[in-house]
Amino acid sequence: xxxxPITVTAFVLGAxxxxxxxxLQRVAxxxxxAAVAQRDAKLAGSSNKSTVVAxxxxxxxxxxxxxxxVGPATIAxxxxxxxxxxxxxxxxxxxxVKLSGTVAELRKNIGDDVxxxxxxxxxxxxxxxxxxSEYLAARLSNDLQQDLTARDKSLWxxxxxxxxxYIRSRNAAAQASMRLNTARQKxxxxxxxxxxxxxxxxxxxxxxxxxxxxxxxxxxxxxxRVELGTAVGRDNLETELFVIVDLGRVWIxxxxxxxxxxxxxxxxxxxxxxxxxPEAGTAKIVFVSPLLDKxxxxxxxxxxxxxxxxxxxxxxxVTAAIAIEEHTAPVxxxxxxxxxxxxxxxxxxxxxxxxxxxxxxxxxxxGQAVEIVSGLAAGEIIAVSNTFSLKAxxxxxxxxx
Numbered sequence: 001x002x003x004x005p006i007t008v009t010a011f012v013l014g015a016x017x018x019x020x021x022x023x024l025q026r027v028a029x030x031x032x033x034a035a036v037a038q039r040d041a042k043l044a045g046s047s048n049k050s051t052v053v054a055x056x057x058x059x060x061x062x063x064x065x066x067x068x069x070v071g072p073a074t075i076a077x078x079x080x081x082x083x084x085x086x087x088x089x090x091x092x093x094x095x096x097v098k099l100s101g102t103v104a105e106l107r108k109n110i111g112d113d114v115x116x117x118x119x120x121x122x123x124x125x126x127x128x129x130x131x132x133s134e135y136l137a138a139r140l141s142n143d144l145q146q147d148l149t150a151r152d153k154s155l156w157x158x159x160x161x162x163x164x165x166y167i168r169s170r171n172a173a174a175q176a177s178m179r180l181n182t183a184r185q186k187x188x189x190x191x192x193x194x195x196x197x198x199x200x201x202x203x204x205x206x207x208x209x210x211x212x213x214x215x216x217x218x219x220x221x222x223x224x225r226v227e228l229g230t231a232v233g234r235d236n237l238e239t240e241l242f243v244i245v246d247l248g249r250v251w252i253x254x255x256x257x258x259x260x261x262x263x264x265x266x267x268x269x270x271x272x273x274x275x276x277x278p279e280a281g282t283a284k285i286v287f288v289s290p291l292l293d294k295x296x297x298x299x300x301x302x303x304x305x306x307x308x309x310x311x312x313x314x315x316x317x318v319t320a321a322i323a324i325e326e327h328t329a330p331v332x333x334x335x336x337x338x339x340x341x342x343x344x345x346x347x348x349x350x351x352x353x354x355x356x357x358x359x360x361x362x363x364x365x366x367g368q369a370v371e372i373v374s375g376l377a378a379g380e381i382i383a384v385s386n387t388f389s390l391k392a393x394x395x396x397x398x399x400x401x
Contacts, residue, residue, distance in 0.1 A: 051356055051357040051358075051394070052351065052353055052354060052355070052356050052357075053348065053354045053355045053356075053357070053390050053393045053394050054353050054354045055353075055354035055355060055393075056354070060354075063386055063389055064385070064386055065383050065385060065386045065387070065389070065390070066383070066384050066385040066386070067350055067381050067382065067383055067384065068337075068381065068382065068384045069379060069380070069381050070331050070332070070333055070372070070376060070377075070378060070379070070380055070381075070382055071330075071331065071332075071378045071379065072328055072329060072330050072331070072332065072378065073328070073329065073332035073369060074326050074327070074328050074329075074332075075326070075327055075328075075329050075332060075363075075364045075365065075366050075369065075370075075371050076269075076323035076324070076325060076326040076366045077323070077324055077325040077326075077366065078271065078321035078322060078323055078324065078366055079256075079260055079263065079264070079321065079322045079324050080319060080320070080321050081254050081255060081256055081260075081301075081320050081322065082254070082255065082317065082318075082319065082320070083252045083253055083254040083255075083272065083303075083317070083318045083319070083320040084252070084253045084315070084316070084317055084318070085250055085251070085252060085253075085274075085312050085313060085314050085315065085316045085317075085318060086250065086251050086252075086253050086314050086315075087245050087247065087250060087251070087314050088246070088249050088250055088251050088304065089251070091217065091219065091245065091246035091247075091248070091249065092243070092244070092245050092246075093215070093216045093217045093219070093243070093244040093245075094240055094242075094243055095120060095213060095215070095216065095240065095241050095242040095243070095244060096238045096239060096240040096241060097123065097191060097211075097213060097232055097233055097238070097239055097241065098190075098233055098236065098237075098238050098239075099123070099125050099127045099128060099190050099191070099211065099232075099233045100125060100126070100127050100231075100232065100233035100234065100236075101123040101124050101125025101126070101127065101128065101211065101231075101232055101233060102123065102124055102125075102229055102230065102231050102232065103121055103122075103123060103226050103227065103228055103229060103230045103232065103241075104122050104123060104124040104210070104228075105121060105122035105228075106120075106121050106224075106226075106227075106228055107119055107120060107121060107122070108120045108121070108215075108221055108224075108242070109221065109224060110221050110222070110223065110224045111220065111221060112220065112221045113219070113220050113221075114215040114218065114219065114220070114221060114244060115215065115218045116215055116216065116217055116218045117214050117215060118214060118215045119212045119213070119214055120213050120214060120215055120221075120241070120242055121212075121213040121226070121241060121242075122210055122211070122212055122213070123210070123211045123212075123213060123232065124209050124210060124211075125209060125210075125211050125233075126209065127190070127233075128190055128192070128208075128209060128210070128211045129208050129209035131183070131186050131187050131190055131192075132187065132192075132200055132208045133208065134183045134186070135180070135183035135184060135186070135187055135197065135200065136200060136201065137183075138176070138179045138180040138182075138183040139180055139183075139201070141176050141179070141180075142173075142176040142177055142179070142180040144176075145169075145172050145173045145176040146173050146176070146177075148169055148172075148173070149166075149169045149170050149172070149173040152165055152166045152169040152170075153166055153169075153170075184197060190211065191211060191212075191213070191214075192211065193212075193214075196212070213241060213242075215242075215244055216244070217244055217246055218246060219244045219245050219246035219247070219248075220244065220245055220246075220247065221242055221243070221244060222243045222244065222245040223242065223243035224241070224242055225239075225240050225241060225242065225243075226239070226241050245314075247307050247310060247312075247314070248306070248307060248308055249304055249305065249306055249307055250304070250305060250307045250312050250314060251286075251302050251303065251304055251305075252270065252272055252283050252302070252303040252304075252305060252312075252318060252320060253300065253301075253302060254270075254300070254301040254302070254303060254320055254322075255293075255296065255298040255299070255300065255301070256288075256298060256299050256301050256322075257297065257298050258292055258297050258298065258299065260324075261288070261299050263322075263324040263325075264285065264288055264301055264322055264324065265285065265288065266285050266286060266287065266288055267284065267285060268284070268285045268322055268323055268324070269282055269283070269284060269322075269323045270282070270283040270284065270285060270303045270320050270321065270322050270323070271283075271320070271321040271323070271368065272303070272305065272312075272318045272319070272320050272321075273318060273319050274312075274316050274317065274318045274319070277311060280368070281305050281311075281312065282305070283303035283304060283305035283320070284303060284304055284305075285301060285302070285303045285322070286302055286303065286304045287300075287301065287302040288301050289301065301322075303320065321366075323366075327364070329363065329364065329371035329372075330378055331371065331372040331376055331377065331378050332369050332370065332371055332372065333347060333369065333370060333372055333376070333382065333384065334368060334369050334370075334384050335365075335368065335369065335370060336384055336385055336387065337382055337383060337384040337385075337387055338360070338362070338370060338387075339387050339388065339390075339391045341357060341359075341391055341394065341395075344359045345359070345360055345361070345362055346358060346359050346360060347360055347372075347375075347376060347382045347383075347387075348382060348383040348387055348390045349376070349380055349381070349382050350380075350381040350382065350383070355383055355390055357390075357394055358375055358376060359375055360372050360373075360374065360375030360376050361373040361374045361375055
């Protein structure tokens with residue numbers, strides 16, 4: 001009877017050997033260490049770990065994850081250079097007068113917006129009064145002489161006056177017309193507009209000594225250099241009254257080294273960014289100086305950028321990236337869309353359940369975007385902002401852990 005337990009034990013041990021070492025340990029009464037069991041469980045779980053981050057539309061909105069369809073774009077090799085925002089020289093007006101007088105009225109102040117031909121100030125000037133009086137006298141004389149010439153012509157044609165009288169009258173009319181034109185040109189040179197000249201015969205006497213100073217361009221008053229009662233035009237010198245700047249378009253002044261200058265051409269695109277601006281802007285090179293600064297050995301390069309919203313303030317320092325070599329790639333994404341997950345580069349592709357981590361191979365890149373060589377197709381929708389939160393969600397341990 002003592003043989004049966006041995007037989008049963010041998011049978012169980014044989015079965016355990018057939019099942020492997022873990023089974024032998026359990027059957028023989030040797031418990032599996034806890035660390036080994038946890039390790040085996042994690043290894044098994046990691047091989048089946050999901051690459052999908054489950055998120056509905058509401059969670060995506062709350063997480064402020066921006067999505068965008070990918071496609072072809074231009075990848076450029078860029079040259080980084082420092083720059084300064086300056087006003088467009090063609091959009092700066094220095095409002096000055098040469099006539100002598102005093103400032104009788106100021107209608108605009110520093111910081112005011114103005115439109116072209118708007119009255120900025122009114123001057124009182126004896127010089128203007130004399131010129132207007134001279135014009136009115138010349139106009140009256142011309143009108144009378146033209147009437148006399150017309151009458152003499154009619155009489156000469158009727159043989160009522162001799163031809164010499166008509167010739168003298170005609171010469172006098174020509175001289176009167178010349179004097180009138182000279183007086184008119186003098187007023188135009190003093191800044192009186194053509195329509196104001198034509199209205200002078202009906203103007204009140206008080207306006208004869210007044211001269212309106214108008215804005216030559218639309219923009220904003222950047223400087224006002226006179227006060228009420230200021231004397232202007234002394235000693236026939238020009239007096240500047242205002243400076244108007246139109247900042248609808250500004251220039252970016254760049255300094256490019258002589259070594260990099262051959263790669264810089266007019267018409268090239270320039271990405272510009274400055275501290276405090278959430279988004280970069282795009283400018284276009286409009287001038288490359290043929291001369292080098294003798295001290296710095298750099299050349300001046302000017303890029304123009306639209307500034308309708310006024311965010312590029314003259315005097316600000318910017319970092320400019322000039323696109324000196326470009327090529328078009330079929331799939332391009334922004335740098336913010338790419339994350340490193342498990343030692344590999346990945347993007348998060350939108351699915352019906354949320355986002356799927358997709359391993360990708362990167363190609364050429366510039367300062368803002370990178371080419372996707374494989375792993376992503378044009379037309380797919382990916383997350384392009386706050387992708388780190390998706391990476392964090394993916395790294396969270398599952399409930400079974």
